[in-house]
Amino acid sequence: GSTLAFLETAGGQITPASLSTVTAATQIGDPITVLLVGAGSMEAAKQAYKLPSVQKIIVSESEKYNHYLPEEVSPLVVKLLKENSGFKHFLVPASTAGKNFLPRVGAVLDLQPLSEIIKVVSADTFVRPTYAGNAVLTVKSKDDVILASVRPSAFEPAAEESTATSASVEEVDYVKSGNKTEFISEKLITSERPDLSSAKVVVSGGRGLKSKEEFDQLLYPLADKLNASVGASRAAVDAGFCDNSLQVGQTGKVIAPNLYIAVGISGAIQHLAGMKDSKVIVAINKDEEAPIFNVSDVGLVGDLLDIIPELTKKL
Amino acid sequence: MSSKIRILVPVKRVIDFALKPRINKTHDGVETQGVKFSINPFDNIAVEEAVKIRKHNKGVVESIHAVSIGPSKAKDVLRTALAKGADTSSLVDIGSKELDPLAVSKILKKIQEEQGSNLIIMGRQAIDDDAGQTGQMLAGLLGWSQATNASKVTINEDMTVEVEKAIDGGVEIVKAPLPLIITTDLTLNEPKFVTLPKMMKAKKKPLKVVRPEDLGINLESRLETVSLEEPVPRKAGIKVKSVDELISKMKELKAI
Numbered sequence: 001g002s003t004l005a006f007l008e009t010a011g012g013q014i015t016p017a018s019l020s021t022v023t024a025a026t027q028i029g030d031p032i033t034v035l036l037v038g039a040g041s042m043e044a045a046k047q048a049y050k051l052p053s054v055q056k057i058i059v060s061e062s063e064k065y066n067h068y069l070p071e072e073v074s075p076l077v078v079k080l081l082k083e084n085s086g087f088k089h090f091l092v093p094a095s096t097a098g099k100n101f102l103p104r105v106g107a108v109l110d111l112q113p114l115s116e117i118i119k120v121v122s123a124d125t126f127v128r129p130t131y132a133g134n135a136v137l138t139v140k141s142k143d144d145v146i147l148a149s150v151r152p153s154a155f156e157p158a159a160e161e162s163t164a165t166s167a168s169v170e171e172v173d174y175v176k177s178g179n180k181t182e183f184i185s186e187k188l189i190t191s192e193r194p195d196l197s198s199a200k201v202v203v204s205g206g207r208g209l210k211s212k213e214e215f216d217q218l219l220y221p222l223a224d225k226l227n228a229s230v231g232a233s234r235a236a237v238d239a240g241f242c243d244n245s246l247q248v249g250q251t252g253k254v255i256a257p258n259l260y261i262a263v264g265i266s267g268a269i270q271h272l273a274g275m276k277d278s279k280v281i282v283a284i285n286k287d288e289e290a291p292i293f294n295v296s297d298v299g300l301v302g303d304l305l306d307i308i309p310e311l312t313k314k315l
Numbered sequence: 316m317s318s319k320i321r322i323l324v325p326v327k328r329v330i331d332f333a334l335k336p337r338i339n340k341t342h343d344g345v346e347t348q349g350v351k352f353s354i355n356p357f358d359n360i361a362v363e364e365a366v367k368i369r370k371h372n373k374g375v376v377e378s379i380h381a382v383s384i385g386p387s388k389a390k391d392v393l394r395t396a397l398a399k400g401a402d403t404s405s406l407v408d409i410g411s412k413e414l415d416p417l418a419v420s421k422i423l424k425k426i427q428e429e430q431g432s433n434l435i436i437m438g439r440q441a442i443d444d445d446a447g448q449t450g451q452m453l454a455g456l457l458g459w460s461q462a463t464n465a466s467k468v469t470i471n472e473d474m475t476v477e478v479e480k481a482i483d484g485g486v487e488i489v490k491a492p493l494p495l496i497i498t499t500d501l502t503l504n505e506p507k508f509v510t511l512p513k514m515m516k517a518k519k520k521p522l523k524v525v526r527p528e529d530l531g532i533n534l535e536s537r538l539e540t541v542s543l544e545e546p547v548p549r550k551a552g553i554k555v556k557s558v559d560e561l562i563s564k565m566k567e568l569k570a571i
Contacts, residue, residue: 067487069489070451070454070461070463071460071461074455095483096463096464096481096482096483097482097483099447099451099463100451100461100463101451102448102451103416103447103448103449103450103451103452103455104451104452104454104455104461105455106417106448106452106455107417107420107451107452107453107454107455107456108455108456110417111417111537112415112416112417112536112537112538113448114538115445115446115447115448116445125541129445129546130443130444130445130543131330131336131345131442131443131445132442132445133546134335134336134545134546135336135338135345135543135544135545135546136543136544136545136546137540137542137543138540138541138542138543138544139538139539139540139541140538140539140541141537141538141539142537142538142539143537178458179460180460180491180492181460181461181462181489181490181491182489182490182491183487183488183489184477184488184489184490185487185488186482186485186486186487186488187485187486187487188484188485189484189485195484197483226571234501237502243485244466244481244500244502245481245483245484245485245486250442250445251501253483258570259565259570259571269335270332276546276549279570280565280568280569280570281549281552282561282565282570284561288554293551293554294549294551295549295551296551296552297552297553297564297568298552298553298554298555298561298564298565298568299552299553299554299555300554300555300556300557300558300560300561301554307558310558311558311561311562314558314559314562315562315571
């Protein structure tokens, strides 16, 4: 058999989350076919040539696929999986786009997908978190074709090899969908900083910062110093300190950077679910009883207004 | 096109979000004895939104039906939905069984057909299995439009629906005619508390119990639980006294 992996692109580049999906696919062990759709996918295919174990690249540049509307992408994926009985696995990154269309594909093919796998045990057995990461489920699928979304933070992004593989490229046409959903617009938070989902260092703020002004004035200079992305707890988002897209937690982003600095974050279960797999966790909080200190490698108790500027200056 | 909206809101009974679940002794599930259960927070937001749509679009919403698939105790979460403003409800009583999202979607499709619903609003995920699939699967089975992780919903005069949705890195706006499935993000609204008098009144509203056998659906699970474990706990590290110590410790850990 072989594995079909959906790779998301942004500006003609394969996203880091998709590169993690390739890593998960290599762990299954079968040869990999990758699927790239929408504008810039031919450009991104050049990058796909250099990914390990990739044998075939399927591309559809139809503009209908530009925003990954699930009503459009699903019929194409369904057709590919039906026409090639060799595909035993179909993997997507657990991004909002991947999670949006994968279950739709599953329902149409009468298959039960696995959400956010964090480990490949064998070809039919996988590990995924449940209960906000408070329980880790090892699950075996009885489906003939196993569909799964891959949690990016659990797999290293696949590295491009120095020489291109001999993968073949196949262009496929748009598949008629009967779609009635119309894309109107999108508003992306653009930033010079690294993307939160794949940043090596994340500086994150919580309710311990008293206002939006404090959040901005304390966190951003520190993040600049460390070339870090900025995150936040749900409490900080709810208090209006920052945009919801910065939220780290069960209901926000799940990340695992090399360094996570939690500033004024108490450490609710919900938040821990989003960052507890970080390599090094640093917690700075004025409350020495804050649960965040139970998971942090290094903790410092004190006034954020003193500590953060001092830290920023001395780094 | 129908000019009336018939809303269906699926609600799940889950372990209360504030509790930390404990793995059971046989490592195939979590302890449920003596544990507080509540309506799934995302589903609570879905009910709230249905009621809000009715309030803000006079005469447009014909009915709001809540459905739960679970044990007979899931009647509690249906009563919460009724107290919040749903008109009618049904419980598909599956006892202590746990179903895959695929089986749940198949049941919900039957309920949609029975109710003639053309707008389904549901949570983007249940906080127990964290699958986040049922809305999209149901949309796939029905061949309907879908808008996931909704942070704002607007019903237009021509009965199309505009949905602002949370996506990686920002928001996206899509527009679709009915029928449509919307799944809720936490930012969609802030659910109000249900008052006791409303809870009492809800007891008089219709709650029909359906047996899954009568729906003629194969509920067999495609997934087999091999084991359920607690994650490897992270050890608490050390506390330092100063910024200088903090920096040297971070260097020691090769974090900077």
